[in-house]
Each structure stands twice: as C-alpha cells, then as structure tokens.
Amino acid sequence: MSGGNGPPDPATRAALIAFIAFVTCERLFELWLSARNARRLAARGAVEHGRGHFPLFVALHVLFPLALVAEVLFLGTRPGTAWPAWLALLVAAEALRLAAIRALGGFWNVRIWVLPGAEPVRRGPYRFLRHPNYLAVTLELLAAPMMFGAWRTALVVTALNAAALAVRIPAEERALQGAAPQAPGR
Secondary structure (H helix, E strand, C coil), rough: CCCCCCCCCCHHHHHHHHHHHHHHHHHHHHHHHHHHHHHHHHHHCEECHHHHHHHHHHHHHHHHHHHHHHHHHHHCCCCCCHHHHHHHHHHHHHHHHHHHHHHHHHHHCCCEECCCCCCCCCCCHCCCCCCHHHHHHHHHHHHHHCCCCCCHHHHHHHHHHHHHHHHHHHHHHHHHHHHHCCCCCC
C-alpha cells in the first residue's frame, strides 16, 4: 500500500474490499446475535429502553463504510506510512469488542435491553471499563479510515458516533440504574 492520488493501487483496493467485506459480515452477525438475544431477554421479562435514538446508530453504521469507500475511490486518499499502527489499533478494537460480547453473553445487544433485577456484568473487560463495547466501536471508527488515509471519514464518523453516544450512554445508565437489584431493607 502506498500514498498518492488517483485510482487505488491493487493492494489498497484489495485491503479496502477485504475490510468492507469483514465489516459487513461482522455487522450482519451482530444483528443476528442481537435479535436472538433480544428474543431470549424479552421472554425472560427484559424491557427495551431508548428505542428513539437507535436509528442514529443504524445510519452511522450504514454511512461509515460508504463514506470510507467514497473517500478512497473519489478523493484519492491512500494509506500513509502509519497504516500498520492503525491496523494494530483496529485489531485491538476488534479484540475488545469480542471480549465485551463474550463477557455479556446473552445480555449483549445492539439495543438497550435490561432484565429487571439482574446483576450488572463485572467480568471480562467490564471489570475495568464501564462501556468497553462503545470504546471498541469508537476505536474502530477512527482506526479503520485512518488505515486507508481517509481522515475526513475518520473525523466525521468519530464525531457522529460521539454525538450518538452522548445520547445512548445516559439512556443506558438510566435503564440499568432503574433495573438494578435492590438491597434488602430498601
């Protein structure tokens, strides 16, 4: 992969295609897993919260790969010399995302589903971070475009993600606080 304008070189084109295929498969798997977990949670009495802001995330995750492809193909951005560092950050973000999904197990979801009275998950990365999945997504939305030199996409999607999380995290915190198990005598 090399810097410069014009059509992407074969290595950049192959890397972009591979990344878009990976993200597409990952998001489809996450939607399937989320739907399965939602059905199971609903059957156990869980309640969904914050439905109104979910379309923001759908739009963001649809626009992200489209913006990346457009910037690489039409604006001629190319990977710079730091692309291996961005790739390493992307791999770390994906590892964190998988650890968060594994730790939450049947509670993991792309929406806010809360089972009243359930204890908060405190294993895996949740021992150290309150919202490791959101950190992983944020790192992905920054690192992936930067890996291709697409700084405009990185800037815009990271800012949009921060705005969406500014709505999402408080909604999730309220839902979790309202569903927390009560201590005896309260």
